[in-house]
Amino acid sequence: MSSLPPAPSLLAPDEPPAFEVVNPDGRSSAVLLCDHASNVVPRRLARLGLYGDELSQHIGWDIGAARLSRRLSTLLDAPLVLSGYSRLVIDCNRPPGSPTSIPQISGGVPIPGNAIDAAEAEARADACFWPYHRAAAALLDARRERGKSTAVLCVHSFTPSLLGEDRPWHVAVLYGRDRRLAGPFLEALRREPVLCVGDNQPYYVTDGGDYSIPVHGEARGLPCVLLEIRQDGLIRDEDVEAWAQRLARIYREIEAALLPGAGGA
């Protein structure tokens, strides 16, 4: 009896990598993470059985978040790590094995391709989750070795309406144990009269429901915050630019007080 052939890798050699690192040597104290940057699904997963436009909607990715992150990376001269695959393949901001890591229903939409066993879930984590987080960890390790001041900013976007409920916030500042960045971000954003600002709304950060803030920020003792922009504010290029300019300006103000001498660019 011959042994079984090796299981085919989830990602074919010509498919995109699980992560992208932009400007790794950026001089800013900010390190940007974009957990939900992409809506790509590995070919072998056959669109997860979704044949409408679901993958281009908010359940597939954070609309506009990658564009905003890239612009912010340029304005701040900050390193940025982006995930390469859809959150519906495996969510890069959920602990693997947690109930929403590989959701069978998302935003009310059934995901047929996500009725899978533990081995398949592990294969997705190995292909799409761990490489992204290893890249983020390596970047943060390298900065620690160089003694570089660092704060972690996770950039997300949220849908204006979920399951029939409208969200009034234009921007949300989310945090867990560490308010060193969140507090000043809330203060600065609230000074802008046109903005409705969510304070840990519509979500908040938890160890069970989040990964990047607890692991890359809190566990390392780094100031960290999760910023969410409502997606209708990230459709037009000029709106993305306005958000990037605003967040970069606010971060520089905060940085000067929080991490004296850390100013990079």
Ligand SMILES: [Zn+2]
């Ligand atoms: Zn997100």
